[in-house]
Amino acid sequence: MSKQELLLLDCGVSPFCGRVRIALAEKGVEYESKEENVLGGKSELLLSSNPVYKKVPVLLHNGKPLCESSIIVQYIDEAWPSPPLLPTSPYERAQARFWGDFIEKKLFDGGSKIWKSKGEEIEVAKKEFIETLKQLEGTLGDKDFFGGENFGFVDILLIPLTTWFYAYEKFGDFKVEEECPKFSTWVKRCNQRENVVKALPEPEMVYEVVLMLRKMHGVE
Amino acid sequence: MADEIVLLSTWPSMFSMRVRVALAEKGLEYEYREEDLWNKSPLLLKMNPVHKKIPVLIHNGKPICESMIIVEYIDEVWNHKSPLLPTDPYQRAEARFWADYVDKKLYDIGKKIIWSTKGEEQETGKKEFIECLKLLERELGDNPYFGGENFGFVDVSLVTFSCWFHTYESYGNFSIETECPKLIAWTKRCLEKESVSSSLADPHKIHDFASGMRKRFGIE
Numbered sequence: 001m002s003k004q005e006l007l008l009l010d011c012g013v014s015p016f017c018g019r020v021r022i023a024l025a026e027k028g029v030e031y032e033s034k035e036e037n038v039l040g041g042k043s044e045l046l047l048s049s050n051p052v053y054k055k056v057p058v059l060l061h062n063g064k065p066l067c068e069s070s071i072i073v074q075y076i077d078e079a080w081p082s083p084p085l086l087p088t089s090p091y092e093r094a095q096a097r098f099w100g101d102f103i104e105k106k107l108f109d110g111g112s113k114i115w116k117s118k119g120e121e122i123e124v125a126k127k128e129f130i131e132t133l134k135q136l137e138g139t140l141g142d143k144d145f146f147g148g149e150n151f152g153f154v155d156i157l158l159i160p161l162t163t164w165f166y167a168y169e170k171f172g173d174f175k176v177e178e179e180c181p182k183f184s185t186w187v188k189r190c191n192q193r194e195n196v197v198k199a200l201p202e203p204e205m206v207y208e209v210v211l212m213l214r215k216m217h218g219v220e
Numbered sequence: 221m222a223d224e225i226v227l228l229s230t231w232p233s234m235f236s237m238r239v240r241v242a243l244a245e246k247g248l249e250y251e252y253r254e255e256d257l258w259n260k261s262p263l264l265l266k267m268n269p270v271h272k273k274i275p276v277l278i279h280n281g282k283p284i285c286e287s288m289i290i291v292e293y294i295d296e297v298w299n300h301k302s303p304l305l306p307t308d309p310y311q312r313a314e315a316r317f318w319a320d321y322v323d324k325k326l327y328d329i330g331k332k333i334i335w336s337t338k339g340e341e342q343e344t345g346k347k348e349f350i351e352c353l354k355l356l357e358r359e360l361g362d363n364p365y366f367g368g369e370n371f372g373f374v375d376v377s378l379v380t381f382s383c384w385f386h387t388y389e390s391y392g393n394f395s396i397e398t399e400c401p402k403l404i405a406w407t408k409r410c411l412e413k414e415s416v417s418s419s420l421a422d423p424h425k426i427h428d429f430a431s432g433m434r435k436r437f438g439i440e
Contacts, residue, residue, distance in 0.1 A: 061310070066317075068320060079310075091282055093296065097289045102270060
């Protein structure tokens with residue numbers, strides 16, 4: 001088989017890009033990465049590869065673009081079937097997709113409200129965010145991973161978002177470990193995996209980015 | 221053992237209709253239960269505790285939620301006929317992308333047209349809505365369906381909005397056929413399919429429903 005060309009239009013602090021980096025690492029697939037300046041000036045390649053949203057990540061496989069991180073992760077799972085990221089049974093796959101969708105709808109925007117808000121709004125945002133984490137804790141139960149015994153699709157979608165939690169904790173004045181200890185344990189378990197650690201930025205670095213975003217949004 | 225399939229639904233919901241189309245495409249019998257969203261049944265609250273929304277598919281007692289996740293589940297379980305997703309991973313990713321685009325954009329933008337009083341918000345909603353439909357029309361191209369030669373996943377995600385078109389047009393004061401003739405030709409083509417025509421609500425009944433809701437919310 002000829003060498004396959006994989007190019008990831010990437011951004012270090014983006015948790016959405018982090019998902020794709022982890023998925024590719026799990027499959028042992030080599031790829032090239034091109035860091036995009038998402039705030040300063042998006043490349044022509046990005047704009048032409050993702051004309052609908054103009055966002056990262058975009059994975060170009062032999063020149064053909066794939067957009068939307070959750071969809072890219074599913075593509076990676078189907079194009080390189082081993083090891084599987086989604087369960088085999090249709091019902092469990094539907095549950096995995098459901099929780100992936102839940103995470104998509106709630107977590108990043110919910111967390112953003114904490115650092116974008118002022119005054120009393122911060123408390124409201126914080127409560128909603130913790131509620132979301134508790135719901136995720138509920139579905140995790142006593143399992144090692146959301147995928148069960150094995151690190152999988154939901155774990156991959158969720159773990160990069162946790163690099164932004166330090167920033168939320170600073171601005172919301174709370175600790176995830178105190179509010180949701182089981183969730184914290186899962187985060188630590190994931191962070192023992194080499195593919196996760198190598199793919200994700202330090203939370204302190206993300207915090208610096210959030211500080212900059214707050215200025216841009218006129219929050220401080 | 222025969223499959224027991226129950227669909228928790230409301231008749232005007234374009235999301236519920238997607239599931240009905242998929243079930244009809246697969247030739248499946250099921251029990252239809254109409255929910256009153258002002259007085260949700262204990263079964264709905266038990267089967268979808270996270271979002272408390274319809275549609276919910278209950279297959280042999282186990283719930284699946286979120287309309288396109290349900291459609292994908294149906295496609296995987298009953299894979300004996302009428303495949304809705306293609307087999308090629310890249311084409312599957314493209315199908316998921318466009319169904320996700322319909323999900324992200326159309327309902328929320330359409331709401332601005334129907335549920336706001338005349339003014340800037342409604343005008344903006346109308347412009348954005350037409351832009352979305354034009355983009356989808358370009359994506360359709362000269363194919364009979366979004367799935368290519370065959371009716372598929374993206375067609376299911378979008379066609380159920382067509383019975384709401386008359387309502388959008390009426391409150392937004394515009395003609396979708398004038399703006400997007402190819403798309404309207406596509407809806408007519410889809411309506412020739414029994415699975416679609418038997419699943420979609422009557423556009424005039426939808427309009428009466430919307431009118432009733434607007435009065436209830438004091439918009440009319």
